[in-house]
Amino acid sequence: MAQFDVRQKLEILADAAKYDASCASSGAPRRTSRDGKGIGSTGPGMGICHAYAPDGRCISLLKILLTNSCIFDCHYCINRKSSNVRRARFTAQEVVELTLAFYKRNYVEGLFLSSGIIKSSDYTMEQIVEVARSLRQNHGFRGYVHLKTIPDADPDLVRQAGLYADRVSINVELPTIAGLARLAPDKSAPRIEGAMAGMKNAIIDTADAKKRYKSAPRFAPAGQSTQMIVGADAATDGDIIARASGLYGQFGLRRVYYSAFSPIPDASSVLPLQRPPLMREHRLYQSDWLMRFYDYRPDEVVAAADPATGMLPLDIDPKLAWALKFRERFPADINRAPRELLLRVPGLGTKAVAAVLAARRWRRLRLDDVARLTQSIAKVRPFIVTDDWRPTGMIDRLDLKSVAAPKAKQLELFG
Known part of the structure; x- marks a missing residue:
């Protein structure tokens, strides 16, 4: 490995970290150092990697790898053992000093740290834990810390990560076990799920202890998340939605992130030659939102996909696709x-539905009232x-899709 100074390492390892999408700080408790004790906070600010909380807060994080060297040879990873890239490695102390220096300059509010596997999973996990x-x-340091943990490492080391981090993440990597076995032969689906189950149990146990004993330690208060690569294998959108739903239910995840496969230099011959449309990633995030906030069952979301291909439509969002497929459920009387049916009305978000339910207790609502609650009354x-x-007669129109889905609005969520 070539010798680099800290600035050169930062250039290499910050760029290498850009492929990890699961960099977010939603759910973190607010901490402050205004009492004169400690350094940092989790309040809003400016920085390097911008992550957004559900309430709209922008959280800036120093997002880097401890090293981009790796003993694994996952086909889809630019940092795989056989890849021809510049390699660099931070020491734990260098990451600590960088994080503090960036914070004191008001560049970031916290740290997102991941790593390739060096020497062994246990050794790498020890270094990650030592940073935190x-x-x-x-x-x-009281700022936000998100650690990417290694499922092959000793469970006690993974548990230690939860004692120092706000959030931990363990990547399932690919939507199907067959895809993982083919593209990441060094990784094991049972080991990954075992680590996620252990983290879930530790989070639950510590939360229960915290209720009874004030002195009980904090443990990953922002929960755990994971990431799936989309388009590197043959998994359909239906496969991905079903997998995500299972992960939420089985392991109590806060988020599942979707990362569209991106072709890499000197790519393996088993990988696709082109990346999937970025809109596919966007549609999967919308589907995820439907399950998490709009009370859709996984089979309802999958029903919006093409039954022949299992793929969601790219030209309209999955909520509208579902409504067009099940027109007999509409129109809904405002x-x-x-609430269940109102949440399925294209163009009405969760806040709009809550406002409708509150307002109609006192008076009958007219179209103008609804128009004030949505960005596109034409869609509603x-x-x-x-x-x-x-x-x-509108619900039966053959051109209803074009009426309800103006092209300029397609990157919105559902409003």
Whole structure:
């Protein structure tokens, strides 16, 4: 491995970290150093890697790898053992010093740390834990820390990561076991799921202890997350949605991240020659949102996909695709329909539905009232009935998709 100074290492290892999508800080408790104790906080600010919390807060993180050297040879990874890339490695102390220096310059509010596997999984995990331990114990750092853990490492080391990190993540890598075996032969689906189960149990046990004993330690208060690569194998959108739903239910994940496969230099011959459309990644995030916040069952989301290919449509969002497929459920009476049906109206978000339910307790709602709650009343109108509006015949129009899905609005969530 060539010798580089810290600046050169930062250039190499920050660039290598860009392939990891699971960099977020949602769910972290707010900490502050205004009491004069410790360094850092989890309040909003400017920085290098911008992650967004559900309430819209922008969190800036120093996002780097400990090293891009790796003893594994995963076909889809640019840092795999057989890849021809510049290799660099930080020491644990260098990462600590960088994090503190970047924070003191108001560049970041925290750290996202991942790594290739060097020497062994246990050795690498020890180095990752040492970074977080030193920040917390030696320097009183109270900023956000997200650690990418290694499922092959000793369970006690993985557990230690949860004692110092706000969030931990263990990547399942690929949606199917067959895909993982083919493209990441050094990794094991049972070991990955075993590590996720152990983390879930530790989070639950510590949360329970915290209720009974104030002195109980914090443990990954922002939970755990994972990431799946989309388009590197033959998994369909239906496969991915089913897998994500299972992960949420089985391991209590806070987030599943989807990362569109990107062709890499000197790529393995078993990989696709082209990346999937980025819109596919976007549609999967929308589907994930439907399951997490709109009460859709996985089979309902999959029902929006093409039954022949298992793929979601790219030209319209999955909520609209579902509504067009099940037109008999509409129009929904804004003044009488249950929350479940209102959440399925294209163009109505969760906040809009909550506002409708609150307002209709006191008065009958008209189309203008609904228009004030949505960004596109044209998208909503064919699917609702109000006191002064009834979409006579619109729900059966052959061109309803073009009426409800203006092209300029397709990158919005559902509003």
